[in-house]
Amino acid sequence: MKQIEMAVIGAGPAGLGAAVEAAGHGVRVVVFDENNKPGGQLFKQIHKFFGSKEHLAGIRGFRIGAELLAQAAELDIDVKLGAVVYGLFSDRQIGIVHQGVKRLYQAEAILLATGAAENTLSFPGSTLPGVMSAGAAQTMANVHRVLPGKKVLMVGTGNVGLIVAYQLLQAGARVVALVDAAPRLGGYAVHAAKLRRAGVPLRLRHTIVEVRGKETVERAVVAEVDENFNPIKGSDEILSVDTVCLAVGLSPLTELAWMGGCRFKYLPGLGGHIPVHNQNMLTTSPGIYIAGDIAGVEEASTALEEGRLAGTAIAERLGYLSFEQAKVKKEAIRSRLDQLRTGPFGAKRKSLKETLVKEWI
Numbered sequence: 001m002k003q004i005e006m007a008v009i010g011a012g013p014a015g016l017g018a019a020v021e022a023a024g025h026g027v028r029v030v031v032f033d034e035n036n037k038p039g040g041q042l043f044k045q046i047h048k049f050f051g052s053k054e055h056l057a058g059i060r061g062f063r064i065g066a067e068l069l070a071q072a073a074e075l076d077i078d079v080k081l082g083a084v085v086y087g088l089f090s091d092r093q094i095g096i097v098h099q100g101v102k103r104l105y106q107a108e109a110i111l112l113a114t115g116a117a118e119n120t121l122s123f124p125g126s127t128l129p130g131v132m133s134a135g136a137a138q139t140m141a142n143v144h145r146v147l148p149g150k151k152v153l154m155v156g157t158g159n160v161g162l163i164v165a166y167q168l169l170q171a172g173a174r175v176v177a178l179v180d181a182a183p184r185l186g187g188y189a190v191h192a193a194k195l196r197r198a199g200v201p202l203r204l205r206h207t208i209v210e211v212r213g214k215e216t217v218e219r220a221v222v223a224e225v226d227e228n229f230n231p232i233k234g235s236d237e238i239l240s241v242d243t244v245c246l247a248v249g250l251s252p253l254t255e256l257a258w259m260g261g262c263r264f265k266y267l268p269g270l271g272g273h274i275p276v277h278n279q280n281m282l283t284t285s286p287g288i289y290i291a292g293d294i295a296g297v298e299e300a301s302t303a304l305e306e307g308r309l310a311g312t313a314i315a316e317r318l319g320y321l322s323f324e325q326a327k328v329k330k331e332a333i334r335s336r337l338d339q340l341r342t343g344p345f346g347a348k349r350k351s352l353k354e355t356l357v358k359e360w361i
């Protein structure tokens with residue numbers, strides 16, 4: 001079994017942010033990611049981030065990912081790709097399959113930064129080729145440069161639905177409509193405005209009822225819903241589409257935290273069951289930290305800052321930072337997180353995160 005100081009599971013913004021922060025203070029870090037390309041979701045994000053300069057506003061997501069990777073290389077961080085972490089066992093042991101070989105590592109501190117998985121939806125025809133998650137469509141278009149289809153229906157108006165719909169439009173697809181059963185948009189008005197300016201209809205209180213097609217998607221049936229989200233009889237409309245993208249929420253990938261014995265709290269506003277953690281991103285299992293979407297689904301910028309917070313706390317735990325040095329750094333990061341958690345969406349997330357911290361005590 002190999003001994004390491006800090007193991008990071010997941011090379012998205014949270015994992016890389018933590019690794020760079022901790023390694024910058026002298027911690028020896030190994031990062032594991034099951035993908036062959038690091039960066040998590042960042043490499044799909046071709047749009048510019050917003051917020052302030054401190055939050056990397058104006059920089060495109062994939063460039064932020066590239067910059068983090070360059071910093072990781074400079075700090076000599078060992079990033080193992082194609083490395084699936086299949087288990088977290090007692091005494092902070094982790095089981096990995098890397099390049100077909102099984103290995104066990106024992107770490108002094110572990111950061112779980114595994115992100116979130118996209119939710120799905122079942123309806124007649126939902127298994128036809130052409131029905132896919134919005135993230136899959138985003139990967140096809142932005143990473144592999146393949147347009148998933150020419151006429152797209154997007155289900156869901158959260159930020160993922162709005163952003164991916166606009167990116168598909170930019171890539172040359174026709175976005176026939178976005179539907180959402182909720183009476184209000186789920187994402188930021190700024191993203192919706194771009195679609196509206198391009199003439200894309202955003203239909204609230206509408207849902208997908210069925211997808212029709214012989215071998216692939218040919219048509220989608222949408223309908224208006226009542227206040228109980230049941231389709232209203234006679235309101236069916238048939239849309240001619242070849243692709244249906246589902247952007248119906250994300251659920252934190254928490255399997256390793258369950259295995260690690262972490263205590264959980266169910267908070268639907270953060271994506272479901274979330275490991276309880278304190279202000280330093282430490283879970284209720286000694287030495288196991290979390291950051292990013294696993295700690296509650298938010299955004300790439302909050303994931304990066306939470307990663308930095310966990311990285312600082314781990315550097316302190318392992319003796320690379322004094323209590324006072326860590327305190328100054330952590331307070332600066334927490335203040336940036338507070339700035340990110342403002343506005344109607346952010347303020348709600350902030351109060352839910354505070355619930356988790358209170359539970360930890």
Ligand SMILES: Cc1cc2nc3c(=O)[nH]c(=O)nc-3n(C[C@H](O)[C@H](O)[C@H](O)COP(=O)(O)OP(=O)(O)OC[C@H]3O[C@@H](n4cnc5c(N)ncnc54)[C@H](O)[C@@H]3O)c2cc1C
Nearest residue numbers: 010012013014033034040041085115135292293299300303
């Ligand atoms: C489709 C989609 C579009 C989005 N668009 C935007 C956007 O435009 N702007 C924005 O701010 N946010 C966006 N987000 C949200 C943002 O990308 C996430 O909040 C952010 O990436 C979370 O960072 P993370 O590091 O927690 O997780 P991720 O970026 O998801 O990274 C997690 C990493 O962990 C790895 N991993 C998971 N389990 C294991 C395991 N067992 N072993 C090894 N590796 C593992 C995964 O392969 C992945 O690389 C989007 C999210 C999705 C799903």
